[in-house]
Amino acid sequence: MDISRRGLLGGGAALAGVGAVTALTQGGASVLAAPLTAAELEALDIPVILSVTDAKRGTLEVLIGEQAVEFTDRSLVAKLARVARKEAV
Amino acid sequence: MSSHREAPSISKDPVADNTDLYAFRTPSETVTIIANFLPSQAPNGGPNFYEFDDEVLYEIHVDNNGDALDDVTFQFRFKTVNTNPNTFLYNTGQIDTLDSQAWNRRQTYTLTRVIGDQTVQLGTNLPCPPVNIGPRSTPNYEAALASEAVKTLNTGGSTTTVFAGQRADPFFVDLGSIFDLGTLRPFQDLHLLATAAADGVDALAQSNVHTIAIQVPIASLTKSGQVPIDVMDPGATIGIYASASRQRNLQIKNGRRQSVGPWEQVSRLGNPLFNEVLVPLARKDEWNATKPVNDASFARYVLQPELAKLLPVLYPNNVFPNLAQLTADRADLAAILLTGIPTGVVPGFQNYTGQVQADLLRLNVAVPASTGSQSPFGLLGGDLDGYPNGRRLADDVTTIELRAVAGVTYQLVMPDYAPDGAATLIEDGTRDNPGRTLLGRFPYVGTPYSGYDVGS
Numbered sequence: 442m443d444i445s446r447r448g449l450l451g452g453g454a455a456l457a458g459v460g461a462v463t464a465l466t467q468g469g470a471s472v473l474a475a476p477l478t479a480a481e482l483e484a485l486d487i488p489v490i491l492s493v494t495d496a497k498r499g500t501l502e503v504l505i506g507e508q509a510v511e512f513t514d515r516s517l518v519a520k521l522a523r524v525a526r527k528e529a530v
Numbered sequence: 531m532s533s534h535r536e537a538p539s540i541s542k543d544p545v546a547d548n549t550d551l552y553a554f555r556t557p558s559e560t561v562t563i564i565a566n567f568l569p570s571q572a573p574n575g576g577p578n579f580y581e582f583d584d585e586v587l588y589e590i591h592v593d594n595n596g597d598a599l600d601d602v603t604f605q606f607r608f609k610t611v612n613t614n615p616n617t618f619l620y621n622t623g624q625i626d627t628l629d630s631q632a633w634n635r636r637q638t639y640t641l642t643r644v645i646g647d648q649t650v651q652l653g654t655n656l657p658c659p660p661v662n663i664g665p666r667s668t669p670n671y672e673a674a675l676a677s678e679a680v681k682t683l684n685t686g687g688s689t690t691t692v693f694a695g696q697r698a699d700p701f702f703v704d705l706g707s708i709f710d711l712g713t714l715r716p717f718q719d720l721h722l723l724a725t726a727a728a729d730g731v732d733a734l735a736q737s738n739v740h741t742i743a744i745q746v747p748i749a750s751l752t753k754s755g756q757v758p759i760d761v762m763d764p765g766a767t768i769g770i771y772a773s774a775s776r777q778r779n780l781q782i783k784n785g786r787r788q789s790v791g792p793w794e795q796v797s798r799l800g801n802p803l804f805n806e807v808l809v810p811l812a813r814k815d816e817w818n819a820t821k822p823v824n825d826a827s828f829a830r831y832v833l834q835p836e837l838a839k840l841l842p843v844l845y846p847n848n849v850f851p852n853l854a855q856l857t858a859d860r861a862d863l864a865a866i867l868l869t870g871i872p873t874g875v876v877p878g879f880q881n882y883t884g885q886v887q888a889d890l891l892r893l894n895v896a897v898p899a900s901t902g903s904q905s906p907f908g909l910l911g912g913d914l915d916g917y918p919n920g921r922r923l924a925d926d927v928t929t930i931e932l933r934a935v936a937g938v939t940y941q942l943v944m945p946d947y948a949p950d951g952a953a954t955l956i957e958d959g960t961r962d963n964p965g966r967t968l969l970g971r972f973p974y975v976g977t978p979y980s981g982y983d984v985g986s
Contacts, residue, residue, distance in 0.1 A: 487790075488781065488788055488790045489790070490779045490781075490790050490791065492779075504777075504778055504779050504790045504791035504792075505790065505791075506790070507777065507791070507792055507793065508791070508792060509778065509791055509792050
């Protein structure tokens with residue numbers, strides 16, 4: 442799995458469609474760990490963009506289609522921050 | 531002007547740049563709304579000629595109950611295709627019909643109407659005409675191509691006539707002088723840095739725009755669902771603005787572009803010149819992204835317009851003695867631009883939409899269209915169907931707004947105020963450009979200048 446910043450931003454590797462995004466905001470780490478279903482994989486045919494909107498508060502925004510879903514996941518933000526810092530160095 | 535490249539961000543994104551908005555009553559109890567985009571097109575701008583952007587959402591918004599929120603919205607989405615993968619050319623022969631095999635780069639569009647939570651596709655796969663290239667590529671342009679792209683749609687419970695494509699820019703203004711320290715050539719002998727008076731130069735005299743035009747029944751836009759006949763009817767006025775939006779994220783990779791996320795408004799237009807002349811440079815991008823319902827935060831620039839303070843400085847020696855002394859808030863401009871003109875200001879007329887301050891082009895649809903000659907000064911010239919009651923293509927809005935800011939309309943709300951003589955005369959001198967033509971039928975905007983003919 443590509444966990445580079447670009448990979449996360451461009452591919453949305455752990456996310457699959459609006460349904461998965463909604464589940465992520467509600468289910469946290471257990472959802473992240475679950476294998477993707479065929480339907481979820483198919484949903485990745487459209488671009489999914491993840492961005493950190495407030496690092497201090499741990500909030501992120503997922504863009505998919507014409508929608509945006511905001512959620513809070515401090516551990517994911519921390520992981521992204523560390524990956525980004527490592528890449529920047 | 532009136533909104534060509536008027537803000538820093540949108541000046542770098544011309545395909546999403548609103549230039550002008552017009553709305554006026556037309557025959558058979560209809561209203562025609564025209565929203566222009568993509569400013570200052572050089573007609574000979576090939577080989578990649580101007581076109582709408584598939585990644586932009588173009589919209590016309592109508593408020594009919596005074597809350598400055600959408601009640602009826604028309605959405606336009608474009609789709610561009612290349613039909614011939616083996617040529618670098620826009621066309622490989624004469625484009626004599628809209629289905630010509632010689633036409634490589636084509637656009638179609640979908641028109642959607644939104645009323646509340648009801649979304650209706652009024653038309654799909656509607657054709658845009660090609661641009662006006664020249665007599666060999668696009669002969670008989672108006673009759674064979676542009677007119678064929680006017681479509682009448684009988685869907686969604688009413689009839690809509692629609693057109694989207696290149697047109698001659700109907701707006702006129704002396705950009706070169708006005709942005710040279712507020713110079714008005716016919717009066718530049720009175721300027722702080724005086725030179726001999728001269729005729730105005732229309733900076734848009736031979737440039738094209740891309741027009742979106744719709745003609746719809748009045749009854750389909752009003753809150754009552756009827757055609758108002760009483761000008762003083764509070765429900766007779768609709769507020770209109772046009773906008774362009776992009777999705778929040780744009781990815782560019784390997785030459786391909788892909789947009790993702792919610793639509794973000796990047797350009798809008800209600801009254802001409804609002805953002806251009808009133809809003810400070812530092813807030814122009816913010817204004818473009820703001821919905822009209824939130825325009826109260828910009829009201830101070832209407833109440834105390836910078837231009838009104840500049841005129842007596844740029845034209846000294848008592849050209850504007852009374853304007854120089856006018857320090858009160860400009861209730862006249864607030865009425866014209868933010869709320870509509872209430873009852874009692876202009877005899878027999880109002881286009882007031884309530885206390886919500888919003889930059890909307892307000893049209894009292896009970897006012898019949900003028901017959902015979904029209905005054906270019908609109909309401910100031912005695913035409914109740916002219917700007918700022920809607921806007922007709924020939925209304926000289928630069929002069930109307932210049933004179934209003936200079937104090938001519940302040941007398942309407944403060945009868946003791948005497949406008950300066952100069953305020954009733956100033957203009958940029960571009961109104962009579964002989965090359966500007968309009969059509970007598972929908973979409974009314976003139977045939978675009980041909981690339982071959984302009985500059986030759």
